[in-house]
Structures are given as C-alpha cells and as structure tokens.
Amino acid sequence: MISITVNGQLHHIDADPNMPLLWAIRDLIGLTGTKFGCGAAQCGACTVHLNGEAVRSCVTKVSRAAGQKVVTIEGLSANNNHPLQLAWNEMNVPQCGYCQSGQLMSAAVLLRENPNPTDQDIDDAMSGNICRCGTYQRVRAAIHKAAAMQAEGAKI
Amino acid sequence: METNTISRRNFLRVSGLAGTALCLGFYFPANAKNEQLVSATAEASGFDFNAWIRIDTDGKVTLTDHRAEMGQGSFQSVPQIIAEELEVNLSAINVVFAQGNPTKFGSQITGGSSTIRGSYKRLLKLSATAREMLVTAAANEWKVPVSECYAEAGHVIHKPTGKKLNYGELVSAASQLTPPATVKLKETSQYKLIRKPLQRLDTPMKTNGEAVFGLDKKLPGMLYASVERSPRLRGKIKSFDDTAARKVPGVKQVFKIQMMVFNTTRDGVVVIADSTWAAMQGRKALKVEWDDTGFEHVNTTDIYKAHEDLLKTKEGLSAKKQGEPDAVLAKADKKIDVIYQTPYQAHAAMEPLNCIAHYQQDKIEIWGPIQAPDWVQGDISDKFKMPKEKVIVNMTFLGGGFGRKAFLDYTYEAVAISKQIGGPVQVVWTREDDVKQGPYRAGISYRGQGAIENGEISALKFKMAGQNIDHWSNPARDKANNSTTEGFLKPYYDSIKNISFADVPYEMPLPNMWWRSVYASTNGFAYESFLNEMAVLAGQDQLDLRRKYLKDERCQRLIDRMEEVSGWKARKKGDGFGVAITECFETTVGQIVKVSRHTNGKVKIDKVWAVMDCGWYVNPDIIKAQVEGSVVMALGAATIHEITFKNGLVEQSNFYDYLMPRMSDVPPVEVHIMENTADAGGVGEPGLPPFAPALTDAIFDLTGKRIRKLPFNMNEV
Numbered sequence: 001m002i003s004i005t006v007n008g009q010l011h012h013i014d015a016d017p018n019m020p021l022l023w024a025i026r027d028l029i030g031l032t033g034t035k036f037g038c039g040a041a042q043c044g045a046c047t048v049h050l051n052g053e054a055v056r057s058c059v060t061k062v063s064r065a066a067g068q069k070v071v072t073i074e075g076l077s078a079n080n081n082h083p084l085q086l087a088w089n090e091m092n093v094p095q096c097g098y099c100q101s102g103q104l105m106s107a108a109v110l111l112r113e114n115p116n117p118t119d120q121d122i123d124d125a126m127s128g129n130i131c132r133c134g135t136y137q138r139v140r141a142a143i144h145k146a147a148a149m150q151a152e153g154a155k156i
Numbered sequence: 157m158e159t160n161t162i163s164r165r166n167f168l169r170v171s172g173l174a175g176t177a178l179c180l181g182f183y184f185p186a187n188a189k190n191e192q193l194v195s196a197t198a199e200a201s202g203f204d205f206n207a208w209i210r211i212d213t214d215g216k217v218t219l220t221d222h223r224a225e226m227g228q229g230s231f232q233s234v235p236q237i238i239a240e241e242l243e244v245n246l247s248a249i250n251v252v253f254a255q256g257n258p259t260k261f262g263s264q265i266t267g268g269s270s271t272i273r274g275s276y277k278r279l280l281k282l283s284a285t286a287r288e289m290l291v292t293a294a295a296n297e298w299k300v301p302v303s304e305c306y307a308e309a310g311h312v313i314h315k316p317t318g319k320k321l322n323y324g325e326l327v328s329a330a331s332q333l334t335p336p337a338t339v340k341l342k343e344t345s346q347y348k349l350i351r352k353p354l355q356r357l358d359t360p361m362k363t364n365g366e367a368v369f370g371l372d373k374k375l376p377g378m379l380y381a382s383v384e385r386s387p388r389l390r391g392k393i394k395s396f397d398d399t400a401a402r403k404v405p406g407v408k409q410v411f412k413i414q415m416m417v418f419n420t421t422r423d424g425v426v427v428i429a430d431s432t433w434a435a436m437q438g439r440k441a442l443k444v445e446w447d448d449t450g451f452e453h454v455n456t457t458d459i460y461k462a463h464e465d466l467l468k469t470k471e472g473l474s475a476k477k478q479g480e481p482d483a484v485l486a487k488a489d490k491k492i493d494v495i496y497q498t499p500y501q502a503h504a505a506m507e508p509l510n511c512i513a514h515y516q517q518d519k520i521e522i523w524g525p526i527q528a529p530d531w532v533q534g535d536i537s538d539k540f541k542m543p544k545e546k547v548i549v550n551m552t553f554l555g556g557g558f559g560r561k562a563f564l565d566y567t568y569e570a571v572a573i574s575k576q577i578g579g580p581v582q583v584v585w586t587r588e589d590d591v592k593q594g595p596y597r598a599g600i601s602y603r604g605q606g607a608i609e610n611g612e613i614s615a616l617k618f619k620m621a622g623q624n625i626d627h628w629s630n631p632a633r634d635k636a637n638n639s640t641t642e643g644f645l646k647p648y649y650d651s652i653k654n655i656s657f658a659d660v661p662y663e664m665p666l667p668n669m670w671w672r673s674v675y676a677s678t679n680g681f682a683y684e685s686f687l688n689e690m691a692v693l694a695g696q697d698q699l700d701l702r703r704k705y706l707k708d709e710r711c712q713r714l715i716d717r718m719e720e721v722s723g724w725k726a727r728k729k730g731d732g733f734g735v736a737i738t739e740c741f742e743t744t745v746g747q748i749v750k751v752s753r754h755t756n757g758k759v760k761i762d763k764v765w766a767v768m769d770c771g772w773y774v775n776p777d778i779i780k781a782q783v784e785g786s787v788v789m790a791l792g793a794a795t796i797h798e799i800t801f802k803n804g805l806v807e808q809s810n811f812y813d814y815l816m817p818r819m820s821d822v823p824p825v826e827v828h829i830m831e832n833t834a835d836a837g838g839v840g841e842p843g844l845p846p847f848a849p850a851l852t853d854a855i856f857d858l859t860g861k862r863i864r865k866l867p868f869n870m871n872e873v
Contacts, residue, residue, distance in 0.1 A: 016405060016433070023433040027380075032372035033365015035555070036432075037506050038587040042811035045506060073365035080364040088363045092355055092777050095785055096227030097362030098369060098506040098555025123820040130811060132506045132556050133227045134788025136819040138781070 002066045006031065007075025017063035021055075022046045024062040025072060033073035033101045037130070044129035047102040048072050054109040056128075073101035076108060083146035084108055091142045095133035103129045107143050116147055178331045180209040180286045182278065184262045191262060191278070193285065193335060208238060208261075208279065209286050215310060215324025217244050222254040222275070224266035224527045225358065226505075226554035226561070227785070228840040229778035232356040236774050237276055240349045241283035241341065243307035244323070251357055256529025256549035265528040267562050267670065269741035269838020272774055276836055284339040292336075293329035294321050344772075344833070353777035358553070370525035370552045371510045375580040378512065379408060381573050382435035382584060384442050385415065385424040385593060388804045389667060391448030393423040400441035401427055406434025410442070411576060415569040416539065417595075417667055418628040422565075426573055432584050451665060453804035456599075460497055463601035463621040463662060467495060472619050472660030473633075475640035479654030481605075484615035488607030492689055496604065497865040498678040499798030501597040501671055502814060507555020508590045511570035514580040519546040520571055525554035527562035535564045536571055558789075559670040563595060591814050592806045596799050597671030598623035602682035608694045613705065615654040616690075618683065623668045624661065633661045643676035643738045643845050644683045647708035666801070672789060673841035676740035680845030681794075681852075681866060684736035688853040689862065698735040698853060699724055702746075706737070714746050714769050714830060721828055722748040722765040732759075732858025736849035741838030743770040745783070747846040749823075749854040759855060759873050761791075761823035766843060768827065771834035779839050780827040786843030787825045792817045794848040795870050 001012045006029055013028045020039075025031050025048070034057060037045030041056040048057045049071040050064075076082050080089075084107050087093075094100045103126065110117055110125040117125070122140050131139065182191040210218040219238050225231040231251060239246050254261055263274065287307050294312035295302040304315050310323050344351065361367040386392075398410040409428040414421040423446075427438035466472075485491060511524035520542050526532055529549040537544045554561055570583040585593075600622030607615045624637040636659035649655065671677065691701040703715050714737070719725065727733050730752065737746040745768045754760040766783045773779060796815050800807045808814040827843075852863040855873050863873070 019431070019433045023431060026372075027431045027433070030374070031365070032368070032374075035369075035506070036371060036508065036584075038811050039436075040587070040810050040812065043506065043587075043816075073363075076364070080360055085363045089355060089359050092353075092359060092781060094227075094356075094359055094362040095229075095781055096225075096506065096554060096556045097358065097367055098553075100362050101365055104363060123818075127818045127820055130506070130816045130818065132504060132558075132789070132816065134785035134817070134822070135781070136788065136817075136822045137784055137825060140819060 002062055004062070004065045004068065004070055006070045007072060015062050017061060019062045020058050021048070021060045021062045021065050021070070022057035025057060025070070031072050031074050035098055035101055037099065042130070043099070044106060045099045045102040047105040047129070049105060049109065054106050073105060076104060082108065083149040084111065084142065086149060087142040087145035091138050091145060093135050093138040093142050095135055099129060099131045103131065103139055107139070107146070111143065111146060111150060115150060117143065177213065178211045178286065178289070178327045180282055181260055182262070182282065184259055186259070193282065208282055209242065211286070211323050211327050213324050213327045215322045217249045217310065217323070219249055219251055220254045221251055222261035222264055223271040224551055224554055224557060225253070226266065226525070226527065226557035228271070228782060229356060229775065230266065230271045231358045232354070233272055233774040233778060234275070234279065235357065236349050236354060237279045238283045240347060241280050242287050244310045246349065246354065246357065248310060253551040254529070255551070256533035258530040261530070264530040265562060266557065267527060267559060269743070269841045273742055273836040273838055276772065280341050281339060284341055285335045288336050288339050289330040289333045290323055290326045292333055293326040297321065297326070297329060350774055351776065354775060356778065367553050369507055369555050370523065371507060371555070371584065373512055373523045373552055375512060375514065378580040378582055379428050379430060379577065380432045380435045380584060381426050381428050381581050382432070382439040382586070383413065383424040383426050383569065384439050384444055385589070386422055386446050386448065387592065388446065388448045388451055388453070389594060390420070390422065390451040390665060391446045393425065394445040394447040396425050396445065397443040398425070401438040404429070404434060404438040404441055406430045407438035409577060410438065413569065413572055413576065415565050417565050424569070428577055428581065435584070436586065448804065451804060454664060454666065454801050455803065456800040459599060459664065459801070460601060463497070464495060466621040466660040466662060467601060467603040467619050470660045472658035473636035475636035475657040475659055477656040478649060481615040481617040481654040481656045484654045485605055485607050485617060488609060488614060490609070490693060491605065491607040492693055493603070493605045494686070494689065494864060496602045496682040496685060498600050498681055499866055500599040500800070501793050501797070502591050502594070502799050503558040503560035503671055504590060504814060504816070505554070505556030505558055505560060508587055509561070509566045509585040510582060511567050512580060512582045513567070513570035513574040515571055515575040519548060521548045521550070522567060522571065523550045523552060524567065524570070525557065525561050526551050526567065527554065527557045531562070532564060532567045535568065539568060540571060540575070558672040559674070563669055587811065588809045591808050591810060595667035595669040597677070598625070598668040600678040604682060604686035606686060606690050608690065611694055613652050613690055613694065616652055617656050618686070619658045619660055620679070621660040621662045623664055623666065624659070625669055637675070639675035639679070642674065643680035643740055645706055645711065645737060645739050645744065647706045647711055651705040651707055672786070673740055673844040676738055676841070676845040677790070677793070680736065680738040681848045684738060684846065684849035685852060685864065688735065688849065688856070702735065702737055710769055710830070710832065710834070711744065714744060714767055717767045717828060717830065718746045718748055718765065721767065721826065722750070724748065732854040734850040734853025734855070734857055736846035736853065738842070738845040740842050740845060742835070743768060743837030743839065743842040745842045745846050747850040749847070749850040751851070751854040751858050753858065758871055759858065761851065764823055764825045764847070766825060766827045767830065768843060769830040769832070770837040770839055770842070771832060772836040773829065773839070776829055779829055782839050783827045783843035784825045786841070787847050788817050788822055790844045790847035791821065794851060794866050795868060796821070798867050
C-alpha cells in the first residue's frame with residue numbers, strides 16, 4: 001500500500017511502486033483531468049504539482065510521491081477560480097483542451113514563482129508543454145492576464 | 157426577410173398520449189432524397205426523436221451536438237445557431253453529444269470542415285420552427301393573435317399586456333401542434349448570438365479537469381488493453397512468446413488479434429490487464445517475430461526518387477485541362493520547370509488513440525474520441541453482423557483529431573478484443589503507436605511548368621505524384637486523384653487560358669489518409685509557390701499578380717484587405733514579405749508572412765496576417781482560434797517534423813524525434829474575417845494551406861533562396 005495526499009485527500013493505493021504517478025492518479029485514484037500524452041516527459045500533458053513543484057507524472061514513479069502532497073488540475077482551485085482559470089475562460093484559450101490541464105499546472109508554478117513574467121519568462125517556463133491545436137498565443141496572453149488579475153488581488 | 161419552407165407532405169407526425177417534452181429533429185430516410193422535419197412527444201412515440209432540440213415541461217432545454225468536438229468548436233457553434241432562432245439563453249441550456257445515428261442526424265463525419273456549412277440552414281429552420289410552435293401555443297392559450305406574441309430568453313411574451321409563459325409551460329400544447337409550413341428566419345443584422353465572439357461552452361470544463369475525453373471514460377469491470385502491432389505496417393505474426401508478459405502483475409490474458417486496415421488486415425498481440433500501466437508493461441515483455449514477406453522495405457529517399465522519375469517521364473492521368481499548355485510551353489522563351497516536395501506527416505493529436513468497446517450477445521457499445529460515429533456504426537454493424545440499431549456509438553470530447561480519428565481501424569480492433577474477452581475493454585495506444593503506425597498524410601511531389609509571354613502567364617502545367625487516399629477504397633487507378641486541383645483558386649481558370657493538372661499514380665503500400673486540409677495542404681504549397689515564382693519571372697509584385705488573375709469580386713476584396721492589414725505597400729527594405737491564397741472547403745484564406753534576419757543571423761518569423769472569407773459564420777473568436785492553430789500546425793509540418801521510412805520502418809517514435817512547435821517557435825498571428833452574405837464555408841482547415849507557401853515566399857523575398865522541399869530547417873536559411 002502506498003499513501004499519497006492528492007488535492008488534500010489521503011489515498012491508500014495498492015500499486016506497483018514503479019507505476020508512474022500518472023496512471024496511479026488516473027486508473028487507481030480515478031482523477032482523469034491529468035492526461036497521458038507521450039509517456040516520456042516530452043509534452044507536459046501530465047503535469048501535476050508534487051510538493052508544489054511541477055513534475056511530469058508520466059515519468060515520476062508513484063513511490064516517489066509516497067507520503068507526499070500531490071495537486072492535480074482538479075485541485076488547482078475550489079471553484080475553477082484560480083486567476084489562470086479565469087483568464088483561460090475569458091480568453092477562450094482551449095481548443096480540444098487535452099493539453100490544457102498540463103498547461104495550467106505549469107503556468108501556476110510560474111505565476112507563483114514569478115508574479116510578473118515577461119514573454120521570455122513565459123516561453124521558458126512553458127516550453128515543456130505541447131499544444132497540437134496551437135493555442136500558444138492565447139496561453140501566453142492569458143498568463144499575462146492572470147498575472148494582472150493576481151496583482152489586483154485575485155486569490156491564488 | 158428570408159423564409160424557409162417545410163414541405164407539409166414530408167411532415168411526419170407522431171401522435172399519441174400527452175407528451176412530457178417537445179422534441180424536434182429531422183428524419184433522414186436512407187432511400188429518400190430529402191430529409192423530413194419531425195416533431196414528437198417523447199413518451200408518445202415510444203421512440204426518441206430528439207435530434208437537436210428537446211424542451212422538457214420544467215423548461216429545461218437540451219440541444220444536441222451531432223458532430224465531434226475535437227477543438228474546432230462544434231460544441232459551441234451548433235448550440236449557438238440553434239439558440240439564436242429558438243430564442244433561448246445559451247447559459248440556460250444543456251448540450252449533449254449525439255450518438256452515431258445517420259437516420260436522425262444525417263452525416264456526422266466531422267471532416268471536410270463541414271459541421272457548420274453542412275448543417276446551418278437546417279438548424280436555423282428547425283429552431284425557428286420550434287419557436288413558432290411555442291409562440292402559437294401561447295397565443296392559443298391566451299386567445300390572442302400570434303402576431304401580438306414574441307419569444308425571448310426561453311419565454312413567450314404577449315406584447316400588449318406583458319403576459320409571459322415559460323417554454324416549459326407550453327411544451328404540452330406545442331407538441332400537439334403541426335409544425336408550420338414556413339418560418340421566417342432572422343436577417344444577419346438581427347442576430348443576438350450568431351456572429352458574436354461568445355465564450356465557448358466547453359471552456360470551463362476544459363480548465364478544471366471535468367471534460368471527459370475518450371481516455372477518461374471508465375466502465376464498471378473494464379479491463380485495459382495494449383497491442384503490439386507490426387512495426388512494418390504490414391505483415392503477419394510468425395510466432396510470439398508471452399511467458400514473461402504473463403508474469404507481469406496485473407496481466408490477465410495475452411492473445412493474437414487482427415486489425416482491419418482498409419482492405420487488408422494487420423496482426424497484433426493483445427495484452428489485457430487490470431490497469432493501463434500493467435497492460436503496457438506486459439506488452440514490453442512480449443517477444444514477437446514478424447513475417448513481412450511481400451512488403452517492400454521502403455526508404456524515404458527511394459520514394460522521392462520514384463516521384464521525380466514519374467514526374468519527368470510520365471504525363472499521368474488528366475485531372476483538368478483547358479487550352480493547350482504543352483504547345484505554349486514548347487515555344488515559350490521565358491519559362492520555368494521546377495519540382496516541389498512535401499513530406500509524410502503523422503496527425504499526432506495530443507490524445508493518443510483509444511477506444512472502449514463492450515461486445516455483448518445482443519448489442520455492441522462503444523465510447524471513444526470518434527470523428528465519424530455514423531461510419532463507425534455502419535462499419536461495426538457490417539463486420540460483426542449486428543443490426544445497426546444494436547451498435548451504439550457514443551462520442552466523447554476528442555483530444556484532437558485532424559482526420560486520424562475518422563479512421564475505422566482502432567474502433568474495429570477494440571470491438572474484436574472485447575468480443576474475445578467477453579467484457580468491456582479500453583484499448584490504449586501509446587504515443588509510439590500513434591507516431592509509428594500511421595495512416596499518414598502522404599508525401600506528394602509536384603512538377604510545375606509555366607511560361608510568361610509579354611508579361612502575362614501564358615501557360616501553367618502541374619503534375620502531382622504520390623499516394624492517393626481514394627486508392628484504398630477504389631483500387632482501380634484509371635482516374636486521376638480527384639483532389640488534384642484542391643487548393644487552387646477557381647477564378648484563375650477564367651484569366652489564365654492554358655492550364656493543365658495531372659496525377660501520376662504512385663503505388664506504395666504505406667497506409668495513408670486525410671490530414672487537416674487534406675490535399676490542399678500539399679497542393680497549396682506547390683501551386684502557390686509556383687505562382688510566386690511566376691511573379692518573379694514576370695517581374696511583378698506577388699500580391700499584384702493575384703489581383704490581376706483573380707478577378708472574382710470576393711477575391712479582389714480579400715486581396716485589398718490583405719494589403720491593408722499587413723501594411724504591404726509600406727514594407728521596408730530588409731523585411732521579407734511573402735504571400736499565398738488558397739481555397740478549400742468553400743473558404744478562401746490569404747496569408748502574408750513577414751520575416752527578418754535576427755541579430756543572431758537566423759531568420760525569424762515576425763508576423764502572420766491571415767484574412768479568411770468563409771461567408772456566413774457563427775463565432776468569430778472560434779474562427780480566429782482555428783486560424784491561429786492552423787498556422788501553428790502548418791509551421792510544424794513545414795519546418796519541424798516529418799515521418800521518414802528506413803528499410804520499411806518508421807524512423808520516428810515520440811515527441812523527442814517527431815518534434816512539435818513549442819511556444820517560443822510561434823509567431824504572432826493576426827486574423828481578419830471578411831463580412832459578406834455568401835453561404836457558409838469551412839473553418840477548421842482552410843487556414844492551414846497558405847502558410848507554408850507564404851513563409852517560403854517571405855524567405856525568398858529576404859534571402860533570394862527559393863525553398864521547394866518541405867520540411868526545411870529555419871536555422872539554416
């Protein structure tokens with residue numbers, strides 16, 4: 001049995017310790033917002049927070065998360081009201097939407113570490129997240145928007 | 157005021173007990189020419205007619221999206237159309253995906269950029285009909301003239317008194333009425349929802365993890381499958397050893413399966429397990445020996461060499477000919493003769509292929525990211541000898557499709573596996589499967605020949621050589637690829653007298669199929685690049701050349717707009733500006749790309765301006781997003797990735813060797829939409845084809861180097 005706290009809730013799961021955290025979250029815990037895109041830390045669709053850091057859950061062994069705190073897209077905010085989620089909605093960022101959980105989870109760490117990122121900062125922080133629909137221009141604009149909202153005192 | 161007539165003769169009424177819901181849809185009889193509009197009370201008919209509109213007595217409005225939602229916006233734009241004439245608030249409705257059912261929805265194939273252009277007139281008529289029935293029911297209730305009543309935000313209002321009834325309160329009475337023979341449709345200027353950049357209804361659920369994609373669907377007792385398929389795209393299993401695979405914890409079964417790929421089959425070894433991970437691990441432990449006798453071990457270099465030989469030695473099958481281009485070319489002094497090449501491409505949608513199937517004695521049920529639920533229903537019904545109505549195909553959100561998820565291999569395979577294990581199963585493809593298995597956009601080569609006389613284009617001759625998608629369904633190669641002229645603007649035919657297009661058949665058993673914008677994506681590069689080369693030969697500005705030969709009024713306005721928004725006339729020395737205009741799926745898109753030499757010596761794309769003329773349209777913000785995304789996809793296919801073959805094996809496998817554009821690679825894209833009263837054209841695909849030729853033209857403008865082979869490396873120009 002491996003114990004992990006996901007979005008504030010403790011789960012005890014019977015998993016092969018080598019199973020990637022991605023599949024433990026999706027198949028065993030049943031949270032499907034975190035996506036499988038490549039299985040090789042190339043696309044970022046599986047990005048979650050492990051103790052506050054953005055990690056690619058498809059190459060992170062579930063054993064590494066034992067006793068640790070994981071946050072997935074479902075736990076990013078209580079009511080879809082993280083400044084990034086608000087900005088994403090306002091600017092119609094997603095198309096197919098499949099990569100967007102990962103985009104948001106990467107952007108959330110960026111925004112926490114760097115409340116006022118430049119275009120270059122955003123490109124650097126987001127370069128690990130692929131969007132095949134090509135929403136990059138809107139992702140960048142929405143991160144700027146969220147930074148502005150955060151600065152105006154929106155709750156993060 | 158536009159009036160739409162519904163044939164009363166075709167009106168099919170279902171009467172019976174008092175209804176609990178007003179349902180409106182169409183009935184598409186298999187053998188009849190026209191669809192019939194139907195209304196029914198859900199309980200009365202005993203048959204669920206609720207194609208598109210259902211209003212319950214509690215006022216709940218459910219609208220159906222009959223097409224796949226793969227990012228292009230049908231989940232927003234279909235309801236946005238219906239809500240307009242139905243007079244309901246979009247925030248107060250519930251949207252559901254249709255199941256595959258061509259009798260209710262007509263064609264559901266989400267391809268060819270056809271969702272809006274193929275449905276909007278029907279949807280406007282249907283929703284206006286429902287509204288008129290509700291208004292009539294209210295007027296009857298109040299015993300006032302219908303002309304004194306109007307509908308707004310899910311209510312009917314009596315204008316003189318302000319009396320108001322909710323749609324739900326009118327459902328029972330309205331469902332007893334015969335739909336009116338004619339309904340008035342709004343003028344464009346009266347639209348409250350259509351043509352507005354409304355937020356997409358699927359955005360909230362795509363920002364908090366709630367949206368259910370194919371891979372997210374789970375069934376009780378469901379097992380997972382991963383399949384080892386032939387790495388050479390063809391071939392049979394000689395032998396396999398599953399000893400180690402069966403020892404992997406969680407692995408339940410291992411067996412051989414055949415997947416249908418067009419008119420052939422492909423062997424695979426299936427590993428069934430209690431989690432996706434266990435299935436994948438079990439598969440890794442398999443030892444499979446393949447017999448690919450009879451399948452040529454092809455190399456990419458050989459393919460393009462063969463294309464060139466064909467283009468130089470064969471005239472091919474004529475696709476279109478006017479005038480005498482050969483005679484004009486033979487005597488012309490000023491002429492060019494060049495070859496363009498485009499690569500094989502994988503679709504690489506972010507959501508790898510997957511499908512859940514549950515085969516039962518009396519029915520087959522499927523869930524998945526499916527672009528063509530009606531095709532899947534027909535295919536599974538045929539192949540498994542199950543009546544169509546017993547094949548239930550459920551659509552989920554698609555994590556991208558681009559044509560790949562309209563193919564019938566992965567759904568067939570899932571049903572075959574479910575039948576074998578006797579229970580529900582989810583078959584999950586890995587990224588490597590997705591990249592290595594195809595089908596691919598075929599790499600195509602083109603030869604362009606053209607002549608200039610007295611500053612005018614006197615002849616154009618194009619030939620294409622490459623695999624033909626149609627070949628799989630129609631093996632006879634006695635007719636040219638019917639997409640040979642796709643992407644080329646028709647008004648050129650009026651102003652250039654001598655033109656010919658031919659297709660030189662090239663046979664190769666690599667599975668290939670449509671890929672976003674289909675042949676326009678490769679034709680567009682060749683034909684528009686060639687016109688830019690002709691402009692240089694004629695000593696003309698590229699945009700002026702288009703203005704001269706595209707006399708059509710809509711084209712003229714499009715060109716004016718391109719010139720205006722891009723600052724074409726004010727462009728400076730040292731800037732590289734390129735142009736291309738293509739047409740596909742009834743929509744014309746012109747793009748101007750600006751490049752410059754960066755201080756680090758590399759060529760950088762500064763900006764892309766796109767002008768789209770898609771006629772009647774629904775949501776300008778979704779259109780802009782589609783064009784922005786099309787440019788990114790075109791950028792990848794032109795400069796970053798390609799599928800190559802070596803000794804019959806695909807050389808790429810994942811995003812580390814089939815590279816994707818990243819945020820830092822992407823230029824700003826500015827999109828403009830033309831306003832006119834023409835019929836709707838497509839939106840999801842037409843923004844893609846003009847980008848590559850406009851980019852390479854801009855690079856020529858800057859560097860004098862003409863790029864004729866894709867992909868090319870931006871760092872090396």
